[in-house]
Amino acid sequence: MPTKSEVIEKTPDTSSKNLLTVLSEKGIETVFDRFDAQQPQCTFGNDGSCCRRCNMGPCRVSDRRKGVCGADVDIVVISNLLRWCAAGAAAHGQRGKELLGILKSTAEGRTSFKIAGDGRILELAKKFRVKRKGRTLENIAVDVANILLKDLTRESGDMRSLMAFAPKERRDTWRRLGILPTSVSSEVFDALARTTVGTDSDWGNLMRQHLRTGIAYCWGSYFGTMFATDCLFGIPEPVKTEVGTGVLKEDSVNILVHGHLPPLGEAIIQAIDKEKIKRLINDVGADGIVIGGMCCTGLEVLERHGIPSITNMGGQELVLGTGMIDAVVADTQCIFPSIAQVAACFHTKIITTHDSNRIQGTLHIPFDPAHADMIAERILEIGIRNFINRGEIHPQPAKATAVSGFSPEAISRIFGFGNLLDIIRSGKIKGLAALVGCSNPKTIYDYNHVTLAKELIRNDVLVLTCGCSAHALLKQGLCTLSASGIAGEGLKEICQNYEIPPVLHAGACIDNPRILQLFCALAEKANLPLSSLPFAACAPEWSNEKSIGAGLSFLTMGIPVFLGVKPPTGASRNVVKFLTDQVEEELGARYTIEPDPLQMAKSVIGVIEEKRGKL
Ligand code: BF8
Secondary structure, three states: OOOOHHHHHHHHHHHHHHHHHHHHHHOOOOOOHHHHHHHOOHHHHOOOEEEEOOOOOOOOOOOOOOOOOOOOHHHHHHHHHHHHHHHHHHHHHHHHHHHHHHHHHHHHOOOOOOOHHHHHHHHHHOOOOOOOOOHHHHHHHHHHHHHHHHHHOOOOOOOHHHHHOOOOOHHHHHHHHOOOOOOHHHHHHHHHHOOOOOOOOOOHHHHHHHHHHHHHHHHHHHHHHHHHHHHHHHOOOEEEEEHHHHHHOOOOEEEEEOOOHHHHHHHHHHHOOOOOHHHHHHHHHOOEEEEEEEEHHHHHHHHHOOOOOOOOOHHHHHHHOOOOOOEEOOOHHHHHHOOHHHHHHOOEEEOOOOOOOOOOEEEOOOOHHHHHHHHHHHHHHHHHHHHOOOOOOOOOOOOEEEEEOOOHHHHHHHHOOHHHHHHHHHOOEEEEEEOOOOOOOOOOOOHHHHHHHHHHHHHOEEEEEEHHHHHHHHHHHOOOOOHHHOHHHHHEEEHHHHOOOEEEEEOHHHHHHHHHHHHHHHHHHHHOOOOOOOOEEEEOOOOOOOHOOOOOOOOHHOOOEEEEEOOOOOOOHHHHHHHHHHHEEEEEEOOEOOOOOOHHEEEEEEEEHHHHHOO
């Protein structure tokens, strides 16, 4: 496992390298210290065979030793994995539920937002056969929101998004395998119920629930949340900006939005232009204000407004070491509790805004969509007034230009799907790879993301990226046209002809379905199943429970998935064999585990080359 010193030596992110040194010299603890202190980590936990699902345990289970109840290693490993999958589906599902609630109340005139996603609302209404003639957009939006909410909560029947958008070949496959889901909460409920002690003891049956929960995650937690956000704030379009810690300004107020719920970020962006806020900035002696983004809230406001992305989950403590962050507005998920302690060493105010994420010792201002504008102003005032409390600062100049907002709608306008398919057939672009997922101290910070992306584009693979992987690639300047200089000759020519970067930023984690939509559109044009096309999905530094469903979303669609960090399944030969081999017979794709990013690139290119033969 990499130590903190190795991270400082080898991370490609120079700002994080410097800031980690600054924090180390000050004796301020970060994720990298705590990771070192946890070594060696428990092998039973790492291999997924520690069972803590009843109080006869905990049991350390292996091939030779069953749990106290008699559960064997296959049952324990798949049950643990299924519970992670359920937790991730609930986490993204909660976002969806909240955003759909805001969509409905906005449509009913009960928030300070204005609906900006007319196109998405009408598209969904058409797909769901919602009556449109003679009705207002707001009325239609309420019906659409109710249908998407049902996908999160229904107790019987089929998921509407899945039925409307998944390719028929996939729907038939899932039905044949008995893994068509009912809804997110129904599958999460079932996953938890069947993994209580003395319930499902057939690992194959538990595996089916795992796949079923993954499909529910994809079509409810993922697509539902993405659709809701698009209905509210619009479908992203390419937008040029600058990213990285160098965007922060010494003489300006710097405020970061962090987490996974973009509505407050949207309200903050609207509020910065108010006279009252401008006057206050002037009163504290600042030149202006910079709003920057962390994690997925950051990527949502980047893809729609060009708000600079600053860093990802692994860098959230480090950026506070600049001493230049006047406030972090943290909604929910992937927010380390430790940011409160790091912030306390500087002047930074941490403001939590969601009841699911309270951090002791920080200020809590609950977000209320009915008063989003007032809450945004109040938060801005707190951040601006804190500007005068800055102490020692450690500015980091590294920044890069970037283009964000490559939704499939935008890609279709740039290329036309038929034309893009022809380009792939010609071999100028050999294939498409999604680079997604988290940061993980089990890898050198940002190293796997960046090494893999560079190697893929050198070999004419067009990369699409979302989530913390995207932050890593944005910071390295790979999401800009000039990065085509390191691409292979074919990809370089396409990038220059169409004026696109070789790495296309498609959004936050819940925008992974944008990449799936693009894959589906190309498969439809080719009249081939998704599993026949030269596509791949890679999560080289994944860490979160939510990533389990992310992997399954691609896998169950027939897209091969490459993981850079070993999942906690190693103790069960049956589970590993199924997920890395046998599942391909059923779903047309399998997992490959490859910790070395250059080797991963080789495997991805190998799969892409093999599939090109079928084009
Ligand atoms: O949903 S990539 S660390 S920030 S889980 Fe979290 Fe992972 Fe980042 Fe967003 Ni996604």
